[in-house]
Amino acid sequence: MLDLFPEAEQPVEIxxxxxxxxRAAVLYVAPFDDFQTRPVDELRLGFDGIAGDFHAGPTRRSGGREPWYPRGTEMRNERQLSIVAADxxxxxxxxxxxxxxxxxxxxxxxxxxxxxxxxMLPAGSMLFFKGGVTIKVDAQNGPCRLSGRSIAQNTGMADVEAGALMFPKAAKRLRGLVAWVEKPGTIKAGEEMSVRVPEQWIYRA
Structure with missing residues (x-):
């Protein structure tokens, strides 16, 4: 069989x-009418995400992150969950x-x-929780002015709009991930989990 990837050429790094x-140290849920969340002891997840959560649902409306669609286009909801790290x-x-x-x-x-x-976890990474839930990473969560405005308001910044504009630059590639529910169930605060980082292909062709 013809070798499409001769070792000497290495067109794709694998x-x-x-x-x-x-560990899922802390869990949070948002009311249906506000994106800001509050700590909870557990998350009950279905195929639509967190029941009653601001980002729940099988579909969502496109926004500034999807310039290839007219704003407001109904599309699959791959942003059911927002995942972050304290560091x-x-x-x-x-x-x-x-x-x-x-x-x-x-x-x-x-x-x-x-x-x-x-x-920096790649798309397709899978989070397996000890209690049986599986979550699949879609992509990095691009920082936006809405979150920046929330930070500015919560910290009492004198210029809220300046804070809103500062966050997207300060948080680039540090905003965490968005993910969706692959296998439903309940996650408990402090629950152990494993992360499967898939084989990655660095495509240069």
Whole structure:
């Protein structure tokens, strides 16, 4: 059989799959009419996401992140869950001259501990929770002015709009991930989990 990828040419770099251990340190849910979240003891997940949550549902409306569609186009909801890491939020807070940024201010649902460079997990990474839930990563969560405005308001910044504009730059590639529910169930706060990082292909052709 013809070898499409001669070793000498290496048109595609392939990085092996790996597994990591982690923990869902804190869980959060948003009311149906506001993206800011509050801490809870558990998350009950269905195929639509968190029942009653601001981002729940099988579909959503497109926005600024999808310039290839007219704004408001109905599309599949791959943003059911927002996942963040405390160490990354600390970096963003420092860049913004703040003492802290709380996950709930930016609508996070899961604060994960134990995954280095959480925001860099590739699309397709799978989170297997000890209780049986499986979540699949869609992509990095691009920071937006809405979250920046929430941070500015919660920290009492004198110029709220300046804070709103500062966040997208300070949080680039540190905003965490968006994900969707592959296998429903209930996640408990503090629950152990494993992360399966898939084989990655660096496409250069």
């Amino acid at each position: 990085i092996p799959a790996r597994k990591l251990s982690a 990354e939020l600390a970096v963003v807070a420092e860049r913004m001259g703040l003492t802290e940024i709380k996950p709930e201010w930016i609508g996070a649902n899961i604060l994960i501990e134990g995954v280095p460079h959480l925001s």
